[in-house]
Amino acid sequence: MQNRIALVDCDNFYVSCERVFNPHLKNEPVLVLSNNDGCIVARSQEAKALGVPMGAPFFQYQKLIQDHKVKVYSSNYALYGDMSKRVMETLKRFSPKVEVYSIDEAFLDLSGFTHQRLTEHGQLIRNTIKKHIGIPVTIGIAPTKVLAKIATKIAKKDKTLNGVFDITIHPNIDELLSIIPIEDVWGIGKQYTKLLNSQGILTAKDLKYTPPKWIQKHLTIVGLRILKELNGEPCIPLEELPPPRKGIICSRAFGKPIETLEELTEAISEYVSRAAQKLRSQNSAASFLQVYVSTNPFKAVPQYINSITSTFLTPTSFTPELIRQAKECVQQIYRPGYQYHDGGVSLGGLTSQKQIQISLFPKIDTQKRNKRTELMTTLDKVNRCWGRNTLQIASQGIKKPWKMNRSFVSPHYTTRWQEIPVVRAY
DNA sequence: TCTGGGGTCCTAGGACCC
DNA sequence: TCTGGGGTCCTAGGACCC
Numbered sequence: 001m002q003n004r005i006a007l008v009d010c011d012n013f014y015v016s017c018e019r020v021f022n023p024h025l026k027n028e029p030v031l032v033l034s035n036n037d038g039c040i041v042a043r044s045q046e047a048k049a050l051g052v053p054m055g056a057p058f059f060q061y062q063k064l065i066q067d068h069k070v071k072v073y074s075s076n077y078a079l080y081g082d083m084s085k086r087v088m089e090t091l092k093r094f095s096p097k098v099e100v101y102s103i104d105e106a107f108l109d110l111s112g113f114t115h116q117r118l119t120e121h122g123q124l125i126r127n128t129i130k131k132h133i134g135i136p137v138t139i140g141i142a143p144t145k146v147l148a149k150i151a152t153k154i155a156k157k158d159k160t161l162n163g164v165f166d167i168t169i170h171p172n173i174d175e176l177l178s179i180i181p182i183e184d185v186w187g188i189g190k191q192y193t194k195l196l197n198s199q200g201i202l203t204a205k206d207l208k209y210t211p212p213k214w215i216q217k218h219l220t221i222v223g224l225r226i227l228k229e230l231n232g233e234p235c236i237p238l239e240e241l242p243p244p245r246k247g248i249i250c251s252r253a254f255g256k257p258i259e260t261l262e263e264l265t266e267a268i269s270e271y272v273s274r275a276a277q278k279l280r281s282q283n284s285a286a287s288f289l290q291v292y293v294s295t296n297p298f299k300a301v302p303q304y305i306n307s308i309t310s311t312f313l314t315p316t317s318f319t320p321e322l323i324r325q326a327k328e329c330v331q332q333i334y335r336p337g338y339q340y341h342d343g344g345v346s347l348g349g350l351t352s353q354k355q356i357q358i359s360l361f362p363k364i365d366t367q368k369r370n371k372r373t374e375l376m377t378t379l380d381k382v383n384r385c386w387g388r389n390t391l392q393i394a395s396q397g398i399k400k401p402w403k404m405n406r407s408f409v410s411p412h413y414t415t416r417w418q419e420i421p422v423v424r425a426y
Numbered sequence: 427t428c429t430g431g432g433g434t435c436c437t438a439g440g441a442c443c444c
Numbered sequence: 445t446c447t448g449g450g451g452t453c454c455t456a457g458g459a460c461c462c
Contacts, residue, residue: 034430041430041462057429075430102462189460220436222460249432256427298429344431405428434461443452 003234004110004141004168006122007148008091008129010084011136011156013104014042017083018073020134021413021421029070033058036253036404037074074406082414086133094125099238107145109238122164141166145236146229149186150177150204177205177230187226192219204230244282244350250275251344254402257296258340264293265330266397271345272326273396276319277383279347280376285315285356287349289322291329296341304338315351318372319379322347323393387416 010016014032019025029046033039040056050068052061058072065072084103092098097109113121122139129137140151147167154176155165170176183193185204195218201207207215208230216224225235250271258264268291279286292307308329316322326345353373382391389396411419 036428036430038428039430055430059428062428105462187460191459220459222436245433247433251431253430296429342430432462434459436459437457439455441452441454444450 001111003143004113004118005143005145005148005234005238006095006108006110006118006125006139006141007101007145007152008106008108008125009138009140009152009156010087010104011138012042012044013084013135014073014075014080015044015047016135017076017080018410019044020083021410025071029068030073031058031065031070032073032075033408034075035406036255037407038253041075072408074409076406076410076412078412078415079410083133083135087129087135087137090129090132091125094121094128097238097240099240100242107148107238110141118166119164119169122166123162126163137163139164142168143232144229144234145238146186146226147173147232150180150184153180153184174205174208177208178203180204182207185226185230187222192223195219244284244352245278246350247346247348248275248278248284248286248350249344249346250278251292251342251346252404253342254340255405256402258343258402259336259338261331261334261336263397263402264334264340264343265327266395266400267402268293268326268330268343268345269323269393269395270397270400271343272323273319273393275345275347276317276322276376277380279317279350280353280380283353284350285317285353286322286347287312287315287351288347289325289329290346290348291326291333291343292346293330293333293340293343295338299339299341301339302337304335306333308333311349315349315356317353318376319393323395327395 015030018030018032027046028044029050030044031040031047031052032042034041037058040052040054040058040061043052043054047070050064050070052064064070080103088098088100088106091106091108095108095110099107101107110118110121118141122141126137126139129135138152138155140148140153140155141164142148142151151165151167154167155161155163158165167173167176180203182188182196182202182204185207188196196207201210207227210227212224212227215227228235252271254267258267288309288311290307290309294305295301295303297303310325310329312325379391383389413419413421
């Protein structure tokens with residue numbers, strides 16, 4: 001059976017999510033910003049056409065934004081995450097094997113559909129997502145993931161394709177590959193582009209015919225897989241069930257610089273609490289925790305960056321215990337006289353909550369642990385239902401002056417009862 | 427004033443073991 | 445006089461992704 005993979009890629013996903021609930025944004029230039037309104041992370045076609053680059057600092061484009069009346073939004077991950085979930089659920093109707101690759105992309109196994117016209121099937125998927133969720137998508141179909149990525153790229157560029165491109169119906173794939181610059185190939189980043197270009201390898205086609213030995217030597221086995229996939233040989237399997245995360249990070253710039261130990265402790269406690277919740281949601285426990293802090297490298301102030309790791313005797317997912325240990329780290333790491341700009345917590349050495357090594361005094365231990373588990377389960381349930389931090393640990397603070405800035409955030413249309421859009425008939 | 431956040435995988439090299 | 449070799453585990457660093 002021939003291998004057929006479809007990559008379904010949401011167009012300008014964050015912008016599209018905002019547009020679903022605010023039709024006035026249609027055909028207008030729209031931007032979505034990163035946390036703290038720092039960088040531009042999503043752009044509508046109209047904004048791209050104005051020359052706003054991906055990842056650019058927001059403040060550098062203020063003038064252009066005003067001049068062209070560009071609509072700007074802070075990131076609203078609650079909304080995007082929920083919309084993503086809906087898209088993915090709908091996709092699962094079209095193939096029994098779906099890999100949710102990122103918030104806005106999924107690979108579908110369409111190998112069983114080869115007798116059908118896959119382009120038509122793709123159109124059906126596209127129309128259904130648009131109709132049911134309101135999100136526009138582009139679909140690329142190919143024998144391998146790397147080629148499906150390229151097919152999607154082509155479908156985005158060539159408007160006559162109507163958002164769906166099956167690369168296998170093209171009579172000459174090499175011809176297509178010869179106009180794809182090497183840096184547009186999935187898995188080839190900046191450094192590899194530099195290296196490959198220095199060898200005269202400029203396009204996807206060039207890479208396809210480079211000696212595999214040379215590629216493996218310089219681009220490791222990862223590069224070799226890309227080469228094989230370009231040749232139509234599947235090497236990167238579809239993963240339906242994502243394996244549990246091996247580490248969990250919560251790090252973020254503070255809404256304003258922090259100078260006191262108290263505020264730093266609060267902010268780090270908050271980050272720990274969020275990381276712990278992610279940890280429990282995948283039923284893991286952490287065996288060590290790392291705290292890091294840093295000053296603002298873009299500012300002419302005394303610089304200080306430091307991190308510290310602390311391990312647990314028994315892996316844990318109990319927020320108070322994680323926070324207690326993190327607080328000790330903060331105390332060790334904190335130096336007065338600096339303006340702390342950002343900080344983070346990472347949880348590592350993750351093990352399954354069920355496989356935690358039982359201590360020498362199981363009776364006491366098990367009892368205590370069960371109570372803690374119950375407490376955390378309840379806390380997560382309450383917060384899921386009533387909003388984050390309905391229940392929280394005292395050291396996370398109340399006022400939170402360091403909280404991130406989101407000046408242009410849209411309502412949580414789909415995840416908060418109070419913010420559901422209201423339609424009025426006049 | 428304002429410059430993102432969260433992940434993965436691979437390799438090389440050192441420590442250690444038998 | 446002659447001083448091995450293979451395996452595993454861990455970590456740091458470097459590449460990549462969205």
